[in-house]
Amino acid sequence: MRNESKEHTMSTPHTLPRRQILQTLVGLGGWLVSQAQVKDAMQFVASSPEETRSRGQNDVKESTQGRLVVVFLRGAYDGLSALVPHGDPSYYALRPNIAIAAPDGSAQTSLQLDDTFGLHPAMAALLPLWQQGVLGVIPCAGSPDATRSHFDAQHHWETGLPGKSSAANGWMNSLVGLRPNSRALGVGEANPLILAGSAPVQLVPRGQAATRAGSMGDERTHDAVLRLYAGQDALSKAFRAGADSRLQTSQTLTEAQMSMQTNMVDARQMAAADNGAGPAKGLLLDAQHLATLMRRDPHLRYGFLSAGGWDTHANQGAATGALANNLRALADTLVQLRRDFSQANDMVLVVSEFGRTSAENGSRGTDHGHGNAFWLMGSQVNGGRWHGRWDGLAQGQLHEGRDLPVHHDFRAVLAQVLRRSQGLTLTQLDGLFPGYAWDHALDGLTRA
Known part of the structure; x- marks a missing residue:
């Protein structure tokens, strides 16, 4: 009985409450890996170089690999407002109250890209990138599955498996598995499906929370947890790695934030906050954190950002x-990302689970649609132009008479990007996106 009593009262040499220790361990778990189980982390830590090579991770050519950042706009953003089809009279007939006016040089009209498309005036900061040829777009891309469920469509995009909503690894996690000594970084979400799997990833909270060390910043708690996991077994090593990661991340971002106090991107971030765009407004700070961490750790090659607030009914x-x-x-976020990810093969992608209806609804909004504009940014993007098929907005050209069609499977777009920027083979692409087909209509998407 005496031993049992001791077991309940002596947690550590510092007699910290067991609940505090458990809360620390639970909080630490999110910094360790994505949705992979602890068993997955143990398997990774325990893997030998020979085992890693046997998984085919050396198939990628080191010389071609750049960094990849995916920005996911959750809620289905309205691509027909971002990429304005001002050359199509059907656009103005379908949207009498919310259409963006054709370009005329004034502040309230679209910015002309060519005779077919213009840019929303709020995205004016992107016009120089378009003119420099590093920003391009595919007007009618998306998932071949026609679901209008946010949950299902996001699942399909994040696993690379349209039409299948069963458990699966995220395609970005699988991509990390093809690259030795690399990791992915997610900023904002606790457990994004796109990063789920057995490959190592680092997850960072959104906004200012990323600069706080949490319970591990307390010296007593830190020492107590490390004593509990002081062994050389795989589990102990994995937890120590997570603890070090969180402390290092908070320290790195705090230092970087202090150095940026007099060098913020511009005042538009504050203007966005004043106008109530909470989720999207926070994207800029998350992008700065992502860039800081990826710049200081060369093993972080893949980044994921997301923002909500795009479901504009x-x-x-x-x-x-x-x-x-x-x-x-x-737009401000993409300008920042271009500053930070401008090496030869770096790529930034902006995606959403589906588009919105071509016509406005009775509430001066738009409902769930199908195809959407898929943006790409990077020095290897054949930018300053749009790519793929565009048939206009006449009713006979629309999916089910109401939505933009999906002329280009999102997996085929990703295949073009990953082959060019990551050097993936066609066999590797087939494994990453089972059942997709190479889209030759997009062969000019990247520079030769």
């Missing part, structure tokens, strides 16, 4: 309004 606005605020924040 009512009062989405036109040249101004809620959607315009979000698009302005997105």
Whole structure:
């Protein structure tokens, strides 16, 4: 009985409450790996170089690999407001109240890209990137599965398996598995499905929370946890790695934030906050954190960001309004990402689970659609132009008479990007995206 009593009262040499220790361990878990189980982390830590090579991870050519950042706009953003088809009269007939006016040089009209498309005026910061030829777009891309469920569509995009909603690894996690000595970094979400799997990833909270060390910042708690996991077994090593990661991350971002106090991107981030675009407004800070961590750790080659607030069923606005605020924040984020990810083979992708209806609804918003604009940014992007098929917005050209069609499978777009920027073989692409087909209509998407 005496021993049992001791067991309940003596947690550590510092007599910290067991609940505090458990809370620390639970909080630490998110910094260790994505949704992979502890068993997966143990398997990774225990893997020998020979075992790693046997998984085919050396098939990728080191010389071609750049960094890849995926920005996911959750909620289905309205691509027909971002990429304005001003050359199509059907656009203005379908959207009498929320259409973005054709270019005329004034502040409330779209910015002309060519005779077919223009850019939303809130995204003016992207025009120089378009003119420099590092920003391009595919107007009608998406998932071949026609679901209008956010949950299902996001699942399909994140696993690379359209039409299948069963448990599966995220395609970015599988991509990390093809690259030795690399990791992925997710900023914002606790457990994004796209990063789920057995390959090592690092997860960082959104916003200012990323600069806080949490319970591990307390010296007593830190020492107590490390004493509990002081062994050389795989589990102990994995937990120690997670603890070190969190402390190092908070320290790195705090130092970087201090150095940036007098060098913020511009005042538009604050303007976006004033206009109530909370989720999208926070994307810029998350992008800065992602860039800081990836710049200081060369093993972090893959980054994931996300923002909500794009499900604009009512009062989405036109040249101004809620959607315009979000698009302005997105543009500022992409400008920042271009500054930080401008090496030869770096790529930044902007995606969403599906598009929105071509016509406005009775609430001056838009409903769930199908195809959408897929943006790409990087020195290897054949930018300053749009790619793929565009048939206009006449009713006979629309999916089910209401939505943009999906002329280009998102997996085929990713295949083009990964082959060019990561050097993946066709066999590796087939394994990453089972059942996809190479899209020769997109062969000019990247520079030769």
